[in-house]
Amino acid sequence: MKPGTIRAWGWVHKWSSLVSTIFLLMLCITGLPLVFTHELDHILLGHDEQASVAADAPKLNLDQVLDVALSRHPGEVPAFMSFDEDRPVVNVTSVDPNGPPDKYTFQPIDQTTGEAAPLVAGHPVMEFILQLHTDMFLGLAGMLFLGAMGLLLVAALVSGVVLYAPFMRRLPFGTVRAKKAARTRWLDYHNLLGVVTVAWVLVVGVTGVVNTLAVPIIAYWKDTALKELTAAYDAPVSLTERSSLDAAVERAKLALPGK
Template sequence: MTSKSLRIWIRVHTWTSLVSMLFLLLLCVTGLPLIFHEDIDRAFGQRAIPDTSAAATTPHLPLDRLIEIARQARPGETVRFATAVRDEPLWNMEMATSVESRKLTAIVTVDARTGAVMRTGDRIRSPPMQFLRDLHAELLLDDVGMWILAVIGLCFVASIVSGVVVYAPFMRRLDFGTVRKTSRRVYWLDLHNLSGILLTVWLLAVGLTGIINTFSEQIANHWMATELADMLGPWRNAPAPSKIISAQSAIETALAAAPGMTVATVAMPGTMMAGPHHYDVFLSGNQPLTSKLIIPVLINAEDGSITDMRSLPWYAQALFISKPLHFGDYGGMPLKILWALLDLGAIVVLCSGLYLWLARLRRSHGNAHPSEFQLTQKGATDDVLA
């Protein structure tokens, strides 16, 4: 690598790291409890637990009966969406004043075996987890925060790539795992380089999935405006159905058309996701690795036939896959613990990088051209290798 190329790569690594440093520390700190958000919410009583009076083998009630129970729990309201809680005999019913309304009024959780209402609330997350989620996802700034984090995510990815380009060739000169203790700065430099190299793949995965998640609202809106609109288009001017089939028969039809799948969510007729003429049954794989692969199935609400069934486009599938990958939701508690340890490792990388930059900045005060940070070929090499 030439002196000029090395100088450019070091500057890219330095400034993309500095731009994203404090934001990334915030994201790592807030992301740590979010990895365990379900467990923390359950501890706060925010997550419903199944009715302990029923045996695990008890057959489930029809979905229509569960919907009616939810409506009885919230008089004057109706169910817009029914979402099955994965691996538990529970359904979350999203309530609204009308099926066309986009304003959620409550979530009623019903045990599918007994019909018992296990919880009623206006949100799934506990207040502490909701605050951390909003801070992590949008910096409490709504859309503005999302765009800021998207830029930070791009800087982060550039920082990782440039860091590998700059440090990997020099790290080959040292035995793997070497952390020299000749001085405090050398110790932190080797620790930064080693932890960064060890975490490179994970950091890239988390960084890229974080960028994708930042655009989740835009991705969902684009899918609705294109794919979903195309699916519902032929019925746009059709007369209202004279009768509505049961929700249970709709999900049975959808499941029969997709063996090996399970019900994730059912959008009721009249909602923005189904239109007035259909149920929209969203199916997912029944294994951990396929559980985020979603297939929407449009069921004619009048005669129960399938009118459309298609896989989500690549960009929507990328979103559904990236969400659990970002927080390590694929493999239960063992993967969550691994993700937490990797998150702590990322904090070490960030803190050591910040320390090295501050140490180098202090050394540059006596230099005639401190803005260059001694980035000659020799100076750059010395700065990397200490």
């Protein structure tokens, strides 16, 4: 490799690393506790024994849950339904067809009693860490900025691998020259840790960049693929006519066994 090429790659490696380091450090520090979000919330918020008992009780079917939710907000129609993983709660989202299009009603319904279930949120500390990790409290702009930092991380990794070969050509793989000057030792540690973890860090960086693009990707999907999928329903049936949710779920399970 020519000296000029090495200098160019060195410039890319140095500045892509320096610019992104502080933000990548923040992502690492906040990402570590987020790996254990469920366990930390369990410790910080306590454990609801009643939820464990209720999980084994007989459950209302989805049609009954939906009827309960809509009876509390007459005139609204169902929009979404989701399910809590760790408690028997169905979350029903409904909307007034004559109201603002972006105004929704969210109701968590206890599937064992039909009563309103308490909203479950993470501990404030964990919620703060999650928001900081996701977009630094800047919304989409923050997400895209962190995505740009992720691209710089990828550039730093690629340039580091390119530079590793000529610098380590005369040394065995993973050599740490412990008897050399401190600067040389730190360079060897840097090279060793970098080349050993490069595959894992590259996966984290690339997938992180993709995650920051989730909002524009989903928006594009809605404007293209989803629009085509819903074209056949441009003239839907009356909003008061609904098929059975339970039947629809069973058909979905048959189409995707094991899911």
